[in-house]
Amino acid sequence: MTLTCDDCQAQIKGRLFGLLKATPSTCTNCPRNLCTECAGNQALIPFKKGEDPPPIAKESIQSYCKECFQNTSVLDYSKAYDIVEPENGVNAKTMTLIWVHGGGSSRIMFARHAPLFANKNYRSILIDLPGHGTLVDSTTLTLDECTNTVKCILEKENCDPLRTIYIGASFGAYTGFHVLGHLKDKFAGAVMMDCGQNVGPDCSLKARLGLWMLRKMASSMSNQSLMNAMIPAVKKSKADFHLVETCYAAGMFFQQGKAQCDCLHAVRPAAIIPELEFPILFFNGSEDHRDSENVWLSHCNDKRSSLHVYPGGDHFFCHDSRFVDDMMGRIAQFIETLRS
Ligand SMILES: [Zn+2]
Ligand SMILES: [Zn+2]
Missing domain, CATH: 3.40.50.1820 (Alpha/Beta hydrolase fold, catalytic domain)
Structure with missing residues (x-):
């Protein structure tokens, strides 16, 4: 079975090998499949808008797909x-x-x-x-x-x-x-x-x-x-x-x-x-x-x-x-x- 990355549309090769990699191959928030590069790039410590920052523990860094990343980020992605x-x-x-x-x-x-x-x-x-x-x-x-x-x-x-x-x-x-x-x-x-x-x-x-x-x-x-x-x-x-x-x-x-x-x-x-x-x-x-x-x-x-x-x-x-x-x-x- 070949999988494609839901963010960049690249083929995700070597699913089994992918499991051995440190970066996750799915979004933390939704079931989207991500290639190693996309999963590694969309990383964020989740904040709730207007709330105090969470304690910065390593485990609080999460990898999101592009869409979930933009929803979680405090930036308003409708303008630059x-x-x-x-x-x-x-x-x-x-x-x-x-x-x-x-x-x-x-x-x-x-x-x-x-x-x-x-x-x-x-x-x-x-x-x-x-x-x-x-x-x-x-x-x-x-x-x-x-x-x-x-x-x-x-x-x-x-x-x-x-x-x-x-x-x-x-x-x-x-x-x-x-x-x-x-x-x-x-x-x-x-x-x-x-x-x-x-x-x-x-x-x-x-x-x-x-x-x-x-x-x-x-x-x-x-x-x-x-x-x-x-x-x-x-x-x-x-x-x-x-x-x-x-x-x-x-x-x-x-x-x-x-x-x-x-x-x-x-x-x-x-x-x-x-x-x-x-x-x-x-x-x-x-x-x-x-x-x-x-x-x-x-x-x-x-x-x-x-x-x-x-x-x-x-x-x-x-x-x-x-x-x-x-x-x-x-x-x-x-x-x-x-x-x-
Ligand atoms: Zn990708
Ligand atoms: Zn997602």
């Missing part, structure tokens, strides 16, 4: 970005903030930050990068596709270049340099966090090894195994500002790991930053890799640019309640200087 409007509505002076998540994540990453600005005259747009979140199957992750995704949203939402700010974290910041290089006349400023390490073509041996490891892991491990591997890192971090929820409630999209590495290794911030005429506000955690943060800052044309490092912060510092208020305050202050 969320808008958080200011409390008093939008007017001609409203500033628009484009929030761009890190690698493997989705627009949920800043879903708890953006509403903190709702009492200001800021409109937040939380976007999914290509290959992530609701765009996981419809787009390929490349630097130019990232530019295209951002560009389409700016056009669709009529973003005024004088009042639009790019806010990127980690992968969203590294690719952000590329995006800003191509859309430099569409933004009035940028906030870049978790991007102090040079991982570009001229990076250090250490960074090169890091990328090699990431690429190796992404090509040999399933989403589910990578989720398992990530849990200890999230548990170890002091970050507590909705970190678990904003890591896992929408699922992680590690299947983009190889493409992520390709994108990261192709970006040369030092060549792009001097072309930008607007200021950049940089944030890093002191415990993160950051061999080039001062280089990036020194290349900024606009002298209103600055760098702030949070002592004791790690790669998750922007989800650390010790720093969240201060960081949001600094971002608001930065935006206000651009308004005048």
